[in-house]
Amino acid sequence: MKEKGNKRREWVKTAAIIFLAVMLVLTFFSNTIMNYSLPEVATQYVMSDTITARIRGTGTVESGDPYNVEIKESRKVASVAVKVGDEVQKGDVLLYLDGMESDELKAAQDALEEKEKLLQDARDQYNAALLNPDISAEDIQAANGNISAAAYRQQITAAQKNIQPLEDQKKELEKQIADIDAQLTYETDLDAAAGTSVTAAESQLETTRSALEGANAAFQAAKANLDAANRELQQQTVSGNDTGAAKEKVAACQAAYTAAEANQNSAQTAYNNAVNTYNSAVANQKAREGSQTSSNLSKQKALLQVELYSVQKNLDDATKALEELVSLVTDKQSLDVLQMQIALAQRDVDEAREEVDTLLEKAQGTTVTADISGTVTAVNVTAGNTTSPGNPLVVLQPEGKGYTMSFTVTNDQARKLAVGDRADLVNAWRYDDVEVTLASKRPDPNSPGQNTLLTFDVTGLVTPGQSLSITVGQQSGNYDLVVPNSAIREDSNGKFILIVESRSTPIGTRYIATRVDVQVLASDDTKSAVSGGLYGYEYVITTATKPVDAGQQVRLTNN
Amino acid sequence: MKKRILGICGGISFGIFLIIMFVIRGLGNDLPSQEMAKRWSKEGGTAQVSCFFSVNSGITQEQLQEFEHSVDGKLAEASVTLESENPSARLWVDAYSAEGTLSVSSDRASIQADAIGIGGDFFLFHPMTLLSGSYFSGNDLMQDYCLLDKDAAWQLFGSSDVAGMMVSINGIPHMVSGVVERPEGRLAENAGLDKTMVYVSYQTLQELGEHSGINHYEIVMPDPVTGFAVNMIRESFGTDPQEVEIVENTSRYSLVSRVKILMQFGIRSMNGKAIIYPYWENMARGYEDILALLTFFELFFLLFALAVALGLFIRWWRHKGWTVGGKIKALGGWIQLRMDRLRAGRREKKSEGFQGKKTIKATKPIKGKTYKSKTHKSKKSLDHRQEEEI
Numbered sequence: 001m002k003e004k005g006n007k008r009r010e011w012v013k014t015a016a017i018i019f020l021a022v023m024l025v026l027t028f029f030s031n032t033i034m035n036y037s038l039p040e041v042a043t044q045y046v047m048s049d050t051i052t053a054r055i056r057g058t059g060t061v062e063s064g065d066p067y068n069v070e071i072k073e074s075r076k077v078a079s080v081a082v083k084v085g086d087e088v089q090k091g092d093v094l095l096y097l098d099g100m101e102s103d104e105l106k107a108a109q110d111a112l113e114e115k116e117k118l119l120q121d122a123r124d125q126y127n128a129a130l131l132n133p134d135i136s137a138e139d140i141q142a143a144n145g146n147i148s149a150a151a152y153r154q155q156i157t158a159a160q161k162n163i164q165p166l167e168d169q170k171k172e173l174e175k176q177i178a179d180i181d182a183q184l185t186y187e188t189d190l191d192a193a194a195g196t197s198v199t200a201a202e203s204q205l206e207t208t209r210s211a212l213e214g215a216n217a218a219f220q221a222a223k224a225n226l227d228a229a230n231r232e233l234q235q236q237t238v239s240g241n242d243t244g245a246a247k248e249k250v251a252a253c254q255a256a257y258t259a260a261e262a263n264q265n266s267a268q269t270a271y272n273n274a275v276n277t278y279n280s281a282v283a284n285q286k287a288r289e290g291s292q293t294s295s296n297l298s299k300q301k302a303l304l305q306v307e308l309y310s311v312q313k314n315l316d317d318a319t320k321a322l323e324e325l326v327s328l329v330t331d332k333q334s335l336d337v338l339q340m341q342i343a344l345a346q347r348d349v350d351e352a353r354e355e356v357d358t359l360l361e362k363a364q365g366t367t368v369t370a371d372i373s374g375t376v377t378a379v380n381v382t383a384g385n386t387t388s389p390g391n392p393l394v395v396l397q398p399e400g401k402g403y404t405m406s407f408t409v410t411n412d413q414a415r416k417l418a419v420g421d422r423a424d425l426v427n428a429w430r431y432d433d434v435e436v437t438l439a440s441k442r443p444d445p446n447s448p449g450q451n452t453l454l455t456f457d458v459t460g461l462v463t464p465g466q467s468l469s470i471t472v473g474q475q476s477g478n479y480d481l482v483v484p485n486s487a488i489r490e491d492s493n494g495k496f497i498l499i500v501e502s503r504s505t506p507i508g509t510r511y512i513a514t515r516v517d518v519q520v521l522a523s524d525d526t527k528s529a530v531s532g533g534l535y536g537y538e539y540v541i542t543t544a545t546k547p548v549d550a551g552q553q554v555r556l557t558n559n
Numbered sequence: 560m561k562k563r564i565l566g567i568c569g570g571i572s573f574g575i576f577l578i579i580m581f582v583i584r585g586l587g588n589d590l591p592s593q594e595m596a597k598r599w600s601k602e603g604g605t606a607q608v609s610c611f612f613s614v615n616s617g618i619t620q621e622q623l624q625e626f627e628h629s630v631d632g633k634l635a636e637a638s639v640t641l642e643s644e645n646p647s648a649r650l651w652v653d654a655y656s657a658e659g660t661l662s663v664s665s666d667r668a669s670i671q672a673d674a675i676g677i678g679g680d681f682f683l684f685h686p687m688t689l690l691s692g693s694y695f696s697g698n699d700l701m702q703d704y705c706l707l708d709k710d711a712a713w714q715l716f717g718s719s720d721v722a723g724m725m726v727s728i729n730g731i732p733h734m735v736s737g738v739v740e741r742p743e744g745r746l747a748e749n750a751g752l753d754k755t756m757v758y759v760s761y762q763t764l765q766e767l768g769e770h771s772g773i774n775h776y777e778i779v780m781p782d783p784v785t786g787f788a789v790n791m792i793r794e795s796f797g798t799d800p801q802e803v804e805i806v807e808n809t810s811r812y813s814l815v816s817r818v819k820i821l822m823q824f825g826i827r828s829m830n831g832k833a834i835i836y837p838y839w840e841n842m843a844r845g846y847e848d849i850l851a852l853l854t855f856f857e858l859f860f861l862l863f864a865l866a867v868a869l870g871l872f873i874r875w876w877r878h879k880g881w882t883v884g885g886k887i888k889a890l891g892g893w894i895q896l897r898m899d900r901l902r903a904g905r906r907e908k909k910s911e912g913f914q915g916k917k918t919i920k921a922t923k924p925i926k927g928k929t930y931k932s933k934t935h936k937s938k939k940s941l942d943h944r945q946e947e948e949i
Contacts (some may be wrong), residue, residue: 056703058731413700426725426732469732486693486737490652490683492600494645517645523700525734526693526723543689547591547598 031508038555039546041513043500043539049482051522054473055413056426059405061458061466063377068392069094071368073102073359078366079383082394085463088370091231094394095368095381104389112352119345123350126338159322166315180301187294194285201278206270215260215267223258226253369386374398395464403464404486405436405468408444414452415440423456423472434460436470452478477522479529486542488520488528495520497537498548500556511542515550537547562871569867576860583853587812590846595684597810599652599779607684607808608792611775611840613833616802618773618851620761623674626795629779633791639781647901651780654679654697655761658837663705663757664727664793665715672711672755675837676764682706685839692722692737695760702760704736711755712738728759729767742842751843775837782809801859802820804834811843812850820851 026033029195036334078096082088231248282472387393397403423436444451462468487497498513540550548554560802588594596607612618630651634640641650654677661674675681682694690712695704705726712719712735715726719738740751762771776796782788789807796803810816822829836844 053700056701056732056734416700467730484693486689488646490649490680491598492605492648492650493643494648496645519645519647525701525704525736542693545688547686549601 008093008356019252022384034553035555038553039544039548040557041500041541041548041554042557044484044487044535044542045116046481046483046534046538046540048478048480048536049527049529050476050478051414051482051524051527052473052476053522053524054471055409055416056469056471057407057409057454058454058467058469059407061403061405061462061464061468063395063397063401063464064397064404064457065401066377066464067372067374067396067398069368069371069394069396070390070392071387072362072389073104073387074389075102075387077381077383077385077387077393080381082376082379084379086376087374088376089373090370092370093367094370094376097366097368097387102359102363103386105363108352108356108359112349115345115348115352117351119342122338122342122345126342156521162318163315163322166311166318168306170311170315173311174424177301177304177308180297180304182538184294184297184301187297191288191294194281194288197237197281198278198285201274201281205271205274208267208274212264212267212271213266219257219260219264222253222257226250226257229253232242306499361395368393370394370396372396372398374401397464401415403462404439405458406453406455408446408453411450411452414454419453421472423470426469426471431468432461434458434462434468436468436472437473438468477529479521480536481518481531481534482527482529483518483540484527484542485523485525488518488530488542493517495530497532498541498550499534500554502540511554511556513548513550513552513554562619562874565867566871569864569871572860572862572867576679576857576864579853579857583810583812583817583850583857586846586850586853590728590839590843593808593811593843593846594901595777595779598683604781604783605779605809606788607777608789608911609775609777609806609808609840610792610796611804611806611834611836612773612796614771614774614835615833616712618776618796620655620773623653623678623773627653629795630778630791634781637781637783637787639783651778652680652683653778653780654681654684655773655776656681656837657761657764657770657773657775658835659764659768660758661728661764661768663711663715665724667717668715670711670714670755672757673751674757674759674764674768674770676759676761676768676770678761678773684779687742688740690719690738690740692735692895693699695736701734702762703731703733704760705733705763706736706757706758707738710741711757714755716896728763731763731767733763745839746842750845751838774835775840777815778786801832804832804923806840808843811847814854817847817851818855818882821855822849897914907920 005171075097078098080095081093088094229246229250229252233250234467235241236243236246301371374396376394377397379393380391380395381387383394417438419438419440421438423438425431425434425436436458438454438457439457441452442455443449444453456470483497489496489498494517496515496517499516502513503510503512516532516534516535516538518530521531523529541554544554591598593607596605599605599607634650639650641648656678657676659674659676660671662669662671662833664670680696680698680699682696686694690709692706695706705728707715707721707726709719712721715721716724721735724735726735739758741747741756759768761773774821778788778792780788789805793805796805
């Protein structure tokens, strides 16, 4: 019992020593352990600095006052004499055109021909209308002295007389063709029946032949059985044995032989009948083929159809002639209309002719020249292209005129800028002596009320079409409290920053994140000016390895 | 012996339940994109709601602006007003984003990267670890910033310290506002973070990249009564359930939500909507699955421990060797005894107090025990008198 108590005391002693040792180690390294469990933060000084809000944008350099060279015709370009960047003087050749007439002139000439044709048609129609039997002889005579009203009416009567016999002839021919069609149908049916009979007879012949062959084979087999039975009977008789069984077998074989023979005779008769039927059907078919009745009827029908076609054509011609004569039947009022149509057609012809004359007068030569001195900024055609009226072929930058560029910004961005602000080029080292100045601000027509179109004057060594990226900004402002943008945080209580406050303790210095509410006064790309409860020398937390709450202990980065 | 083993099993089961409970609590707070409401207001009473739109939903910036203008009015109707003294304080913040691709180039290299075009305060909702620089916002003056992930920065510049440098997106210069760490791991990579990622403004993605319109919208706002925020969003955007999915992030990992996910076992994977989730939602859904599984085990171990405890209690109750009536009687007797003793004590004190006035002076304190006893008694009688006077 006493030994057990001693063991227990030993155990308690050991546990106490281990506990104290662990506590000692933890006490020594507590600060280190705690530090490594804390979020690590990067900080920067709150300092006094300048804030410059700059607007960036990209635009395309354009000619400030471009001069478009264009022609009024559609012509094929033979060759281009200039390229972008060339300086040209007034009168210099820019393009060569081929010598063909322009598409517009060709179209005008075609239109003139068409209208002249319409005029002629109107005149012919008028002349024909004068033959109308309802029109008084006086009107006809007054309009056209060449054809009288009586002659016109005689023509109509003659045309009507031509039609009647042709119609009778057509009816007769159609009747004959119908009769031949009926005969042809009958003959065709007979031919088909003969063909069918031959096919059926062939089939029957084949069937009976097969049956006969089968019966012959059965007969031969029965005969062989009978002979064998007879031989067996003879052997039994010669040897003196009992012949009862052999005799019974002979009798059975004899009965089978008799039946096979009867069957063979019946099959032979059926086969012979089938041969006769087949021969008869074939003979009938050959007889029909030899008669050629259908062929003759078909030929006869074809001849009649040719004759009918000829008659029909004559009838159509006669009918058309009559209709043409009748179609000319109009009244006096129609004559007036036709006269008016002639007048209108004449006017159209005059206008078309005038158009052709004008185009001929204004026809471009084979060259296009510069109207002013300047620099070629764009060539919109190449050799082989066809020009189109109104589209500039070549764009010239007049001598002494500058370039412009423009882009759209939001209204908030535009408020930061003033006309006259000078812009800097992004990657300015790429350019030489290029100056960009804000020339105007006006509402963007594509999104009025939301965006503003900025236009800049560009001077220096640039070419139209070149893309330039610029930054332009307001004057810098000095602020006492400037922090990096990454230091600004926000929650439902507004924007704030976390500063680091140090507190000395017996086991070292502790760093505590402390919240300071701020207001952002101005910002640029990297930093913001703020106002709030700051003195200006605090460390502000910019980033952390873990989320940091106000009041939380943190550790600073080593660097 | 059997009882003891059962008791140990129940204890271990309860211990495992506690461990799982703490693991769930830790995992539930692991995704910063789901914790915006907690970051926005420490006092609570706010809700974070996310909307995910289908490719063909046709949501535009104008529609979102119209909704934003209506939020303040609806909050005012619910008597929710701004109480902070900080003039820059806001009641709510929101963000929208679209996914697409962009071609980004520097003087050194050119890359084709996945891009997220952002609007509003996107990085308030999705704080990533900044390696350099700062975030940008859809409300900034300029919208030509881009935030590169570490991989993009490495490919374009060969360094992560590139904040303030310029890159070209389809020929238009953009400023690198910062570089962020890209989350790694099986979940993150399968969620969509396995490729180079660039964050630009929605305007940039719209004008210079390829995208299919605004895909996601998020808002954190006061939630005066449970469901106020999500119902408001649903009324505004959820008219066609096939075109939008609305998620309340604030309570998505609560016990009720986890049990609901368990109840959806087998049908949760079915989807009839043409919605492509962004990487943060994919990760959040992955966490939902993990937490649902843990919840199953949590409930299992809890129920086992409770069943064991109940069984042991019943067994003890049956073999306790006493009855409730007997105990009540014993208690009544004990109370009666105490009352009698008290009454006797009082009577004795009264009689002693009356005689004590005569004997105190004549008696000398010979032994400490006697002295103490008498002093004690006299003090008690004094107290008693004072009580009677009162």
